[in-house]
Amino acid sequence: MIPALSASAFFLIIVLNRVLGFAFPGSRVPSLVAPVISIGAMLAGFVLFWVVLVDLLQNGPGTFSIGWLTVGETEIQWGVMVDKLSVVMIGLVTFIALLVQVYSIGYMKGDPRFGWYFAAHALFAAAMLALVLADNLLFLYVAWELVGLGSYLLIGFWWEKRSAAQAAKKAFITTRIGDVGLLIGIILLFRATGSFDISTIFHVAASGGIGTVTLNTATALIFLGAMGKSAQFPFHVWLPAAMEGPTPVSALIHAATMVTAGVFLVARMLPLFELAPDVMMAVAITGLVTFVFAGTLALVMTDIKRVLAYSTISHLGLMMLSLGAGALAATLFHLVAHGVSKALLFLGAGSVMHGSDGETDARKMGGLRTKMPITAFTFVIGALGLAGLPPLAGFFSKDEILLGVWADLNPAFLVVALFGVFLSALYMARVVLLVFFGPLNPERKGAHESPPVMWVPLAILAVLALGVGFLAFNYTTDYQGFAGFMSPGHHFEVTGWLMGLSIAITLGAFTGAWLAYSRDTISHAALAQRFPLIYRVLVNKYYIDEAYQWVIDHVVLVIARLVALFDRVVINDTGVDGLAISIRLSAMRTRVIQTGYLYTYGTAMAFGVVGLALIWWIFLT
Amino acid sequence: MIELAHFQVLGAALFAIGLYGVLARRNAVLILMSIELMLSAVNINLIGYAAFVDFTEAQRALGQVLIIFVITIAAAELALAIAIILRLYRNRSTVNADEINLMKF
Numbered sequence: 001m002i003p004a005l006s007a008s009a010f011f012l013i014i015v016l017n018r019v020l021g022f023a024f025p026g027s028r029v030p031s032l033v034a035p036v037i038s039i040g041a042m043l044a045g046f047v048l049f050w051v052v053l054v055d056l057l058q059n060g061p062g063t064f065s066i067g068w069l070t071v072g073e074t075e076i077q078w079g080v081m082v083d084k085l086s087v088v089m090i091g092l093v094t095f096i097a098l099l100v101q102v103y104s105i106g107y108m109k110g111d112p113r114f115g116w117y118f119a120a121h122a123l124f125a126a127a128m129l130a131l132v133l134a135d136n137l138l139f140l141y142v143a144w145e146l147v148g149l150g151s152y153l154l155i156g157f158w159w160e161k162r163s164a165a166q167a168a169k170k171a172f173i174t175t176r177i178g179d180v181g182l183l184i185g186i187i188l189l190f191r192a193t194g195s196f197d198i199s200t201i202f203h204v205a206a207s208g209g210i211g212t213v214t215l216n217t218a219t220a221l222i223f224l225g226a227m228g229k230s231a232q233f234p235f236h237v238w239l240p241a242a243m244e245g246p247t248p249v250s251a252l253i254h255a256a257t258m259v260t261a262g263v264f265l266v267a268r269m270l271p272l273f274e275l276a277p278d279v280m281m282a283v284a285i286t287g288l289v290t291f292v293f294a295g296t297l298a299l300v301m302t303d304i305k306r307v308l309a310y311s312t313i314s315h316l317g318l319m320m321l322s323l324g325a326g327a328l329a330a331t332l333f334h335l336v337a338h339g340v341s342k343a344l345l346f347l348g349a350g351s352v353m354h355g356s357d358g359e360t361d362a363r364k365m366g367g368l369r370t371k372m373p374i375t376a377f378t379f380v381i382g383a384l385g386l387a388g389l390p391p392l393a394g395f396f397s398k399d400e401i402l403l404g405v406w407a408d409l410n411p412a413f414l415v416v417a418l419f420g421v422f423l424s425a426l427y428m429a430r431v432v433l434l435v436f437f438g439p440l441n442p443e444r445k446g447a448h449e450s451p452p453v454m455w456v457p458l459a460i461l462a463v464l465a466l467g468v469g470f471l472a473f474n475y476t477t478d479y480q481g482f483a484g485f486m487s488p489g490h491h492f493e494v495t496g497w498l499m500g501l502s503i504a505i506t507l508g509a510f511t512g513a514w515l516a517y518s519r520d521t522i523s524h525a526a527l528a529q530r531f532p533l534i535y536r537v538l539v540n541k542y543y544i545d546e547a548y549q550w551v552i553d554h555v556v557l558v559i560a561r562l563v564a565l566f567d568r569v570v571i572n573d574t575g576v577d578g579l580a581i582s583i584r585l586s587a588m589r590t591r592v593i594q595t596g597y598l599y600t601y602g603t604a605m606a607f608g609v610v611g612l613a614l615i616w617w618i619f620l621t
Numbered sequence: 622m623i624e625l626a627h628f629q630v631l632g633a634a635l636f637a638i639g640l641y642g643v644l645a646r647r648n649a650v651l652i653l654m655s656i657e658l659m660l661s662a663v664n665i666n667l668i669g670y671a672a673f674v675d676f677t678e679a680q681r682a683l684g685q686v687l688i689i690f691v692i693t694i695a696a697a698e699l700a701l702a703i704a705i706i707l708r709l710y711r712n713r714s715t716v717n718a719d720e721i722n723l724m725k726f
Contacts, residue, residue, distance in 0.1 A: 596719075596722040596724075597718075597719055598643075598652070598718040598719070599643075599644045599645065602640075602643050602644045603644055606640060606644070
């Protein structure tokens with residue numbers, strides 16, 4: 001119902017845009033229709049979310065499905081599954097998409113493809129909603145690809161710009177690599193269980209109906225799909241490139257609709273992953289590597305959107321780490337907390353760009369807090385939330401993840417994760433200090449606050465970023481914190497030493513950032529000079545892009561050339577052309593009997609008739 | 622006394638002359654005339670059989686009717702062929718069959 005609403009908004013906008021575009025050429029009417037329809041659909045979706053939530057709390061999880069395809073003996077269903085996981089995701093997606101769309105009215109004002117922007121937005125959100133509600137893997141895969149399509153359309157929204165078109169392609173192709181894995185994984189599971197239905201697969205798997213090898217392979221392949229979508233190392237390269245899209249799109253991609261799909265997928269399939277401990281370990285390690293790796297990169301980026309992009313990658317890594325530790329509730333809590341904070345930060349960054357003539361280089365900013373106080377204030381809240389300072393949402397979610405890691409994994413994981421937490425606080429503080437504090441940059445004299453349609457969503461998100469954290473606590477016996485909501489029997493606990501440690505680390509990082517970027521006590525320029533190798537590696541993003549380029553040049557293209565050679569020589573020259581040439585040659589040989597003289601034909605005919613008569617006479621009489 | 626063999630010899634001779642004409646002549650009009658000769662040979666053969674073989678009255682009548690048909694169709698064919706040859710002459714200024722080789726590769 002909810003995705004259908006949004007999807008119909010997509011088509012409605014496209015149709016109406018055409019119709020109204022013809023009816024009122026050049027007038028303002030069509031430009032207002034698109035956002036109204038799209039936002040109306042999202043608002044309805046958000047209202048329905050509450051209905052679904054209440055229903056879930058009263059009646060418990062349920063599924064609804066209708067027959068879709070019958071192939072031989074196999075019935076494939078098309079249905080939705082409402083449980084706590086999908087409800088939380090619906091709430092997050094509809095809410096963030098709603099605010100981002102409202103914000104976009106201001107941000108995208110005057111764009112020639114204003115209507116198309118909202119249509120694509122609606123499609124993107126619809127795909128994500130379908131994804132989180134899907135009750136079978138085939139339906140999920142369809143929605144998964146639709147999400148990829150939505151991201152492609154929106155990242156490449158300004159396709160006149162070559163870099164935007166290339167970024168869209170990069171995002172699509174990189175995630176496709178993972179998607180192939182996901183598809184093969186789904187097929188493997190189908191072969192093992194004879195069903196696409198998620199709960200059936202869980203049931204069969206739990207009763208040992210899937211062989212260990214198949215289970216490990218299938219879950220690893222599904223995780224490959226999640227790695228692509230969630231930009232895990234080494235598939236992270238598309239996410240920073242995706243900054244070419246409009247900034248609200250980045251907010252949507254990072255907070256709600258795209259990168260969370262991978263985390264959601266692993267969370268959805270977690271019962272299966274838990275049966276494959278080796279894959280769980282791989283998930284945790286990938287997450288940990290990504291968490292620290294992307295954190296170090298966020299530290300040296302100068303483009304604020306890229307800082308935020310790497311920060312997203314890093315936090316997605318944290319979520320994967322948490323899933324690897326089996327801490328579903330903590331992951332989902334962090335997903336929500338991060339989604340709210342990151343949407344806030346991206347919309348804030350968009351507001352900064354909007355007020356600074358599209359400038360994104362943090363070094364060319366500074367002191368903007370006087371020029372755009374609301375943006376600055378909300379951005380700081382988002383940054384603190386992400387850095388994980390109590391009582392903001394990010395603190396509690398991060399803490400529960402660390403607790404989960406401590407409980408389930410080797411202590412070494414915790415140590416490295418704490419280093420990642422330190423980095424996380426450091427780069428957030430850095431970007432805030434560079435952009436909003438210090439003396440006003442002379443280039444930014446003309447900076448101005450954004451219109452209300454842009455800062456109101458910021459304010460709402462800021463309030464939420466402050467408030468979501470309080471979901472963590474135990475209030476009544478029925479509500480034992482977010483952990484208790486997700487998995488009954490759990491409840492929120494205060495672990496003094498861990499909380500204290502993480503607060504100390506965060507504050508330490510803040511102090512470090514303050515000394516380095518505000519007071520210049522620790523000169524970051526001098527640090528860069530002292531460790532030139534490290535600095536160069538970081539600025540070049542660990543040469544991952546170069547490594548990809550090398551692989552493409554030296555492996556993919558070489559194979560492609562071989563294939564092309566085979567095509568030219570074997571298929572084209574000997575197969576297609578060879579056949580044609582041989583026919584032509586034989587025709588050249590035989591055409592000499594066609595003299596064009598009537599008597600030749602006549603003689604041949606006469607001899608033929610006589611010959612036939614002879615044959616008839618000899619053999620048939 | 623005229624017998625069936627006479628008809629057959631005459632028919633065979635006419636057919637051979639017609640075949641020779643079709644194969645040896647270059648002129649389209651002569652080729653056409655030769656074809657007519659061959660048709661006449663067939664007619665003579667048919668009328669010989671109809672007259673001399675021991676058939677019923679109805680079968681004899683059938684043989685004569687068949688000849689009338691052949692003559693009629695030959696006339697129609699001749700009219701068509703003459704028209705084609707005339708057009709050909711208008712266009713190509715020749716009725717020599719060897720020079721009419723536009724369709725030859």
